[in-house]
Amino acid sequence: MIKYPSSIDEMIDKYKDLLSISDEPINLGCTLIDQPNQADIRWDSSSKTWFLRFNANVPMFALVHELGHIYFARKKSKYVYFACYRNDPEIDDRLYPLLNNLLDCFINYNLTLFNEIYHLYQAIVFEYLDQIEIFKEHIIHTKVPIVLLSWYILFFIDHNYLIKKQERAIRSNEMTQLRFYLKKQILQSSSEVDELILNTFTEKIKNFDNIKAINDPKTILNFFIDVLQATTLWDKSTLKKQVILSYPKIQL
Numbered sequence: 001m002i003k004y005p006s007s008i009d010e011m012i013d014k015y016k017d018l019l020s021i022s023d024e025p026i027n028l029g030c031t032l033i034d035q036p037n038q039a040d041i042r043w044d045s046s047s048k049t050w051f052l053r054f055n056a057n058v059p060m061f062a063l064v065h066e067l068g069h070i071y072f073a074r075k076k077s078k079y080v081y082f083a084c085y086r087n088d089p090e091i092d093d094r095l096y097p098l099l100n101n102l103l104d105c106f107i108n109y110n111l112t113l114f115n116e117i118y119h120l121y122q123a124i125v126f127e128y129l130d131q132i133e134i135f136k137e138h139i140i141h142t143k144v145p146i147v148l149l150s151w152y153i154l155f156f157i158d159h160n161y162l163i164k165k166q167e168r169a170i171r172s173n174e175m176t177q178l179r180f181y182l183k184k185q186i187l188q189s190s191s192e193v194d195e196l197i198l199n200t201f202t203e204k205i206k207n208f209d210n211i212k213a214i215n216d217p218k219t220i221l222n223f224f225i226d227v228l229q230a231t232t233l234w235d236k237s238t239l240k241k242q243v244i245l246s247y248p249k250i251q252l
């Protein structure tokens with residue numbers, strides 16, 4: 001049995017309660033992840049149990065975020081495929097970081113409606129701003145445009161729609177700087193994404209604000225397609241097929 005801090009058990013129970021998912025069987029720390037700050041969740045259909053894996057030093061918000069996938073799938077959209085990513089050899093791997101981060105924005109929006117969770121979320125967002133120089137180096141050394149675009153989605157939505165207005169005003173300089181570095185690195189690392197494409201991509205992401213509270217999976221998946229199409233890396237019919245493979249049983 002791998003050891004993990006016993007206090008995590010209690011905290012997980014507390015947040016399961018808060019999210020009204022106490023009846024969900026979750027097996028904790030069955031395998032510890034070696035990447036720092038990481039957690040993930042998967043459904044095991046044979047044992048009908050969720051497996052929540054995490055690094056021993058994981059921030060509490062990362063764990064609550066994984067619970068948020070179950071909460072969102074069950075309570076908001078009643079759509080189980082929002083709880084964990086579907087593996088299929090026909091799914092284009094490059095889509096994973098983008099689809100994952102788009103979905104995460106909806107999970108985080110729903111979690112931040114709980115005051116008890118908002119402060120955990122805010123701490124993580126501000127940590128990136130506190131360590132902006134370190135993260136800037138990390139951005140500069142990342143040469144994969146898809147990964148950079150997926151970070152851009154998260155930061156754009158964190159900064160503009162999830163962090164409370166008064167807090168946004170205090171940290172707006174650093175937020176703008178962080179997104180500036182990201183944009184610059186996307187343009188430098190990609191031969192396909194130019195400034196015009198990045199601007200259209202940003203405009204499409206802004207639609208999040210209009211649909212963030214929606215419970216309908218179809219609207220959410222069409223939003224994913226719309227944003228991804230703006231990258232020009234895939235055409236609409238390819239994206240539609242890929243999104244159906246990733247999130248099946250929805251008539252798009």
Ligand SMILES: [Zn+2]
Pocket residue numbers: 065066069100104107
């Ligand atoms: Zn997630």
